Amino acid sequence: MNEHSTDYNALKQSEPSLPARWYFDEAHHQRELKEIWHKSWVYVCRSHDLAEPLSFRTVEIGDQNIVVLRGETGEVVAFHNACRHRGSILCPERQGRLKSKLIVCPYHQWAYAASDGRLVKTSSFAEPDGFERDDYGLFPVTVAVWRGLIFVNLDAHADWDADLPFQREPAHLNNFPIEHMVTVHTWRKVMACNWKTFWENFNECLHCPNIHPELSDLVPMYGRRIVNVKDVPDWADHAGSEDPKYRGGLRKDSQTWSMDGSAQGHVIASLTADEVARGQTYGVAMPGMFVGAYADHMRIVRMLPLSAEQTELVAEWLVPHETAEADNYDISQIVDFAIMVMDQDLAACELNQRGLHAAPLQQGVLMPEEYHVKHFQDWVRARLQE
Ligand code: FES
Ligand SMILES: [Fe+2]
Numbered sequence: 472m473n474e475h476s477t478d479y480n481a482l483k484q485s486e487p488s489l490p491a492r493w494y495f496d497e498a499h500h501q502r503e504l505k506e507i508w509h510k511s512w513v514y515v516c517r518s519h520d521l522a523e524p525l526s527f528r529t530v531e532i533g534d535q536n537i538v539v540l541r542g543e544t545g546e547v548v549a550f551h552n553a554c555r556h557r558g559s560i561l562c563p564e565r566q567g568r569l570k571s572k573l574i575v576c577p578y579h580q581w582a583y584a585a586s587d588g589r590l591v592k593t594s595s596f597a598e599p600d601g602f603e604r605d606d607y608g609l610f611p612v613t614v615a616v617w618r619g620l621i622f623v624n625l626d627a628h629a630d631w632d633a634d635l636p637f638q639r640e641p642a643h644l645n646n647f648p649i650e651h652m653v654t655v656h657t658w659r660k661v662m663a664c665n666w667k668t669f670w671e672n673f674n675e676c677l678h679c680p681n682i683h684p685e686l687s688d689l690v691p692m693y694g695r696r697i698v699n700v701k702d703v704p705d706w707a708d709h710a711g712s713e714d715p716k717y718r719g720g721l722r723k724d725s726q727t728w729s730m731d732g733s734a735q736g737h738v739i740a741s742l743t744a745d746e747v748a749r750g751q752t753y754g755v756a757m758p759g760m761f762v763g764a765y766a767d768h769m770r771i772v773r774m775l776p777l778s779a780e781q782t783e784l785v786a787e788w789l790v791p792h793e794t795a796e797a798d799n800y801d802i803s804q805i806v807d808f809a810i811m812v813m814d815q816d817l818a819a820c821e822l823n824q825r826g827l828h829a830a831p832l833q834q835g836v837l838m839p840e841e842y843h844v845k846h847f848q849d850w851v852r853a854r855l856q857e
Contacts, residue, residue: 478842479702488835489848491827494665500779504533507758507854512615512622514760514773515539517654519619521547525569525585529562533776537612537623538562542586543572549612549623550588556581583609619650637756644754646741647764652789656806660784662817664824666759666776667851672816673761674843682815689725689732690750691716696840721750727766729804734767737794742766757850767794768805780824786813
């Protein structure tokens with residue numbers, strides 16, 4: 472959701488939503504993995520999460536398991552998490568630290584250099600004629616680090632350009648010190664819905680007043696089912712109004728997305744008065760990452776498809792160092808609020824998912840407020856060349 476521009480008129484004509492079966496059909500899901508997920512930048516974790524040399528994270532992008540690690544000399548590298556001998560997973564854990572400079576296969580103990588994936592040893596008493604270790608290094612995966620966020624791309628030829636994954640204005644996050652912030656909480660959930668079902672939900676507020684009463688109270692514009700004050704035909708009649716319903720921003724006396732709306736005296740020092748007044752700033756990296764930035768914290772939300780009808784959601788809360796160390800800042804204020812809102816979304820998405828199976832339902836239809844959903848669906852269609 473973006474408050475800086477509106478494309479309200481993009482849906483003056485009624486437009487069909489994506490075909491319903493695209494949300495549950497297994498063959499279609501495989502196509503999306505191949506054409507979208509395996510050719511896009513996917514957020515893995517923060518650079519801070521791999522602070523120690525030889526620490527690693529693994530991530531599953533559809534059926535592709537990737538290990539991302541910090542080499543001994545500080546560089547971040549990534550490989551397909553698969554042994555070149557007979558294909559075993561190398562690092563079965565979600566995260567950990569290698570015991571040595573080698574990645575050792577848990578099956579027959581072939582060992583690879585952590586720094587570049589070179590095959591260093593096999594476990595046979597003699598290697599056969601014609602066998603060259605150089606031919607059996609780990610398959611590399613393309614990595615990019617943007618402002619302390621680590622992304623991988625399964626397309627070996629992918630070029631990093633911040634505008635590319637962040638389809639929506641990464642510059643709006645410039646004053647948020649994301650690379651220096653501390654992760655104070657992580658929340659993981661497996662949702663019974665297709666990844667697009669959840670993504671679309673995050674891109675419209677037509678559902679806000681009934682699904683999110685507390686959020687709609689905090690962000691009065693959302694209570695009007697819109698994400699930009701200009702998202703209604705008669706917006707100019709209220710231009711100049713100080714009422715947050717028409718002006719945007721948070722309800723009176725609130726500063727951030729927290730249970731009581733208070734930033735507890737910890738507004739991020741580098742923000743402008745406008746950025747604080749805005750209430751929320753978003754960054755969107757399709758297909759699966761959403762960054763929300765607020766007066767005192769940031770939240771990174773990542774989703775990954777586990778199957779056609781299961782999606783993993785991981786949310787991380789970040790605050791500046793000083794805030795993390797302060798004894799007068801209660802993180803449950805920001806964590807509980809966001810989990811309440813995400814749980815509400817999740818319940819709506821799971822209902823949405825079940826209904827999509829109705830045999831006569833070919834596809835839904837988009838309403839004018841859903842122009843970000845339309846952009847997303849156009850992007851999906853373009854990726855699939857439909
Ligand atoms: S599969 Fe890895 S050493 Fe055999
Ligand atoms: Fe929502």
